[in-house]
Amino acid sequence: MPCPILGSPTQASSKMSTKSELQALLRFLSQDAKVPLPIAMGKVKELQKADLTSPETLAKSDLGTVQAIFPDDKLAKQVLNAAKRVTKKRTLGDANPVSPAKRKKTSFTEESLSPAVVEDTLALPEVKVDEDELRSTVLHTNRAPLVLAFAVTLLKYTMPFQPLSSRLSLAQAVVSVNSRAKAVSLGMEKGKSAEDDGWGQGQPKIRIMGRDIRVMKRWGYEWKGKAEKPEIKTEDVQPGDSQDTLKQENQAGDEPALWGLDLEALRSSNGPLVSGAQGAHASGLPIYNAQSARAYLLKAFASPTLSTEESSLNKKSPANLKAEKERNLALLLQALDLLYSSWAYVLGREELDKRAWAWYVAVRPDVEHGVAGWGGKGEVELNQILDLRRNG
Template sequence: MSTKSELQALLRFLSQDAKVPLPTAMGKVKELQKANLTGADSLAKSDLPTVQAIFIDEKLAKQVLNAAKRVTKKRTSGEVKPESPAKRKKVSSMKDMLSPSAIEDSLVLPETNVDEEELRSTTIHTNRAPLVLAFAVTLLKYTMPSQPLSSRLSLAQAVVSMNSRTKAVSLGIEKGNSAEDDGWGQGQPKIRVMGRDIRVMKRWGYEWKGKPEEDRVKQEDSQPGDSQDTLKQEDESRDEPALWGLDLEALRSSNGPLVSGAQGANVSGLPIYNAQSARAYLLKSFASPTPSTEKISLKKKSTAAMKSEEERNLALLLHALDLLYASWAHILGREELDRRAWAWYVAVRPEVEHGVAGWGGKGEVKLAQILDLRRNG
């Protein structure tokens, strides 16, 4: 899918004809594009296993497939009724559905307010990359509070990708200069996230009006003698435009040039780290450890049950990280909080085998260890 009108048509079909919630529909566009399922016609010619591989839930997949067949049948039989004024109004509202506020709403991450006791009793099973992503996206709520969630996800994914490439080079999995080393991205501004210098693209024209996260760093119990170099006072970026994390490897592969503009929903072709992809990665990456007594059981959890469990674990992890950063935010300056974040991640990351054998390996992360890193008092 290469045009905005085609993207709108696909979203219109999913949200209006197939009755898929808009946030879910927007989150599936990229996967549908990769599978060449870019409209009702192509979906109608597909099959249930293919559609279910994207929408996961069998009931929702059937809903989409049946809607595609129904719409296609009406079109070919000439049964399409004249469009009513109400229908035209709905169609014209697609612009609002693709507005910055709608985009940000579609990216909301799961939340929870469980007590500390439950957090301390929680252990998750994951590998290191998504844990870095969770650490980074939560950190950015405090170091760059004026950035919308779409930007924070993009910037956090940039950290993960750069870290993974560095590790791959050290293990001999990848060789040669990086795109950064070869000069790609020169002239683009940089920001630092978890000790990594990230090349960014300014999203001119993206007028996100959401409430900044900076209120989260306010502490009612601040002492008169606390450091004057607090995040709230230090934040000089609140008037900056929203940012994308630049994917320099993708830029090199496309052979440039880099063209920027009013980047909102239509980001197809831009060499950036995609916020929807980062969110999807988080949602599917935090399972619960399987007790040894269950490993020999022939009964497996349903896909829906596993998905629900992973999303709940993500909510618990993000809540623990939020408590960690909040405990330090009114004491440490932005640069110092960023510097310490990497050390905190290293302290709790899952243990894996050394060398190539441990690449992508999974292990346990105890949320109690994250809570123990909080500032006392």
């Protein structure tokens, strides 16, 4: 059977090459540069526009060029250094993976700071405005950070005794697991997930927004008094529930803080998974970094793009753009709080968790279907979130 016409042979080859380049670029960013997969997805188009689609082209660029795409200085240096390292190894013909010892450096550690200070440094922006202002607010973003915002706010109600550092880590785990599933469905990732491959065995598992997340207990992390504890409807623990132990501890208020485990990073480093490990630093287990999740949220919610003429007349400084994005995040979090709090008094935690994904789907930005929409941005109207609240 003849192949469908794709244009000239050069065009067909170009399309194939673009897809394979995209897969290779995502593998480099998520595995070698240790960029969280949702962030990597959101940066692919910018990297393609800048013709930085491989470790080799990235290695030849300078820090300023990379920072234009990855504004976080630490992340930009991480990407540039990884590109140089990978390029050097390829030049020397060294196919050995990055050693586990080097990978451990990317894990979040709290040794040098007290828990109170750690939690304070992770505080998310807050604002209290009237409903009319919320309803008139429209945000320009992609889907991954919106999932993150939905999840981190949800956990205030379903796991109220968890500190913010844990909620950010767990929410980022949800985003990453969801992003990988989407990448598999689009043919951009292949093979079993690390979870399906058995890398999570021996660690507790919880369910958030329909995704199973492997966690690690942070024994000895005393943050008591810092956690938010909204009043919510409690449920009786049913025998056989996979989350019995965690729910009983959570309801009693003595649940240990949790980290979301990054199983994909663990498999990449070929590191051992030790059941009952005391913490990310002690065990070397890769976790989803709360600081990275917070930084992602702060930069993800822009205002809708103005026309070229309006943009030239209302050009904003980097500082003003940063402040605008942070305020937009605060407005989004306020709208989500209003949504969850309206249902939290009548729904149990499990039911609230189940509904959260449907609520996200109802308001997420529209993007192109398939690979073309990967990392694409669209508009989120806060009035749609407010309309999901329970009446009465």
